[in-house]
Amino acid sequence: MGSDLGLAGKIGDAVKNAPAGKGKGQIDANAPRGVFGIPGAPQVNYMLAILWATWVGWIFSTVGAFGGVMAGVGHMSVYGLGDYARTFKDTVPALNRTLTDSIRTSNQWLVGLSSILSVINYFKSKRLSWPLGLALGAGSIVGAFSAASLSGGKVSFSQYQGWFGFFVLVVAGFLFYETTPRGQASKKAAKAAAQAFEQTVKEKGDVCALGVCAKDWGITKSTFTFFGSEFSFNPIWAFFGGVVIAAISAFIGVGGGFLYVPYLTTFVGLPMYIVAGTSALAVFISMVTSITTYIQLAGAGMDWGLVGIQLIGVFVGSMIGPRTQKYIPDIWLKRLFIVLALYVGIGYFTKGFFGQAWVPM
């Protein structure tokens, strides 16, 4: 082209090197501008974007998970950004890669936003464990920055799609386990034990709430009291947990709450009272780090209008969700998402890594 056509950042640089023309992998300077302001790029139908985002918001508010995956599917497949990025694989690989970064960053905006208001609320109600938050947050910064700076501008859309598909298959595995007789039995047992304990507390009277209180700070062992009981954790493990989870989240372009919460409750053994606020803080720190790195270092372009349109759909969906939830049993919702996750996971994994989707898409 020889000109960036007024486009800022890496997208402008890549467009400058693109061959002019109307064919695949070419840029037609006279074509109407589409997504990210690129002439000839897909024109996202805003009504379709609102409808898809409504579906994402509905999933967020009913299932309490899987919304980030569906947001990614929207960017890659429904709005046609993935197929468009793929056309530049051979003609302008740099444009293919920078569009991949833009897709990842768009996913993170949508998913990571969920953490902002939660952090403010938990901060106000003093439900953040600062030693844990700092260890996890420091790890999140290192992990998110490393993943975004090392992979920004270097990952082709096909590679990204393949890894995204792999991640979705792992999510499907977790969801599937929860619906198996073993998973259901464990859930029922937990529910029964919780109800039995609730009854005991009713009879004995509630325990006075003292909240979280930091006691000792150390590199290998930090201690805090939680409702009077002493609790300790290894900050080094929290730090490395933050590094790994934030790196995966930044690479895939998701928030990471799905990974932080089970890590802190199952592996570190912390109570949800603390995990809720602390994981929201870690997601927020990781999101800010990776988005800033993708935009500043990797030069990822953003289509802000598209994010705004999707947020409208998300809040519409989150208003519909609670009104429809009572008509659909939780287990059937999970089964529906297992089928969807398997379909999307297999499709993306095979299309990304083998060039051909094993399911129609």
Added chain:
Amino acid sequence: MAEIFDAIFISLYRLTGNPLWDYFIGTFLLALLSVLVGQGTAFLVLSANRNHLENLDSRFATLSRLTASAMEMGDMQSYKSLNKEANDAYGQVFFNRFGLSAASLWPVFFALAWMQEHFAHILIPIPFLDSKANYFVIFLGSYIMARIFFSRARRHFVDHPGQSAESSTVLNAR
């Protein structure tokens, strides 16, 4: 429609005649407008979903309190079970909050889209600092200031003692 919004937003950037001051004042006013519209829609979502959100919050709060009680009593079996239950409840609370975040923040992205269209290539010198910033950084700083300003103004003008309970519920839920 786009032309009307364009004309309104541009007028926010022509208040003093000094280009630098106009840029900062206009961006602050644009951010304040985003805060006002966002808070309005967040209030609508909160009003529509209040019962649902309160039930979720209450369930999560109960489970958190019971988890604490189990630990206080040294009942680790119940502690683990309750923690698992609280984990599920938290997932619901967290993602329902996303609806509120989306309702509150969507205007920000339209404001950024408008600024990107008009100021993408301009770097603005930061007063008292030897550095320059793009439209995103200036808008982000302005938005944080606008939210603080809005929050203080609401506390001063709206949250008087007669309405404190209702207002603090809304405030906490956001």
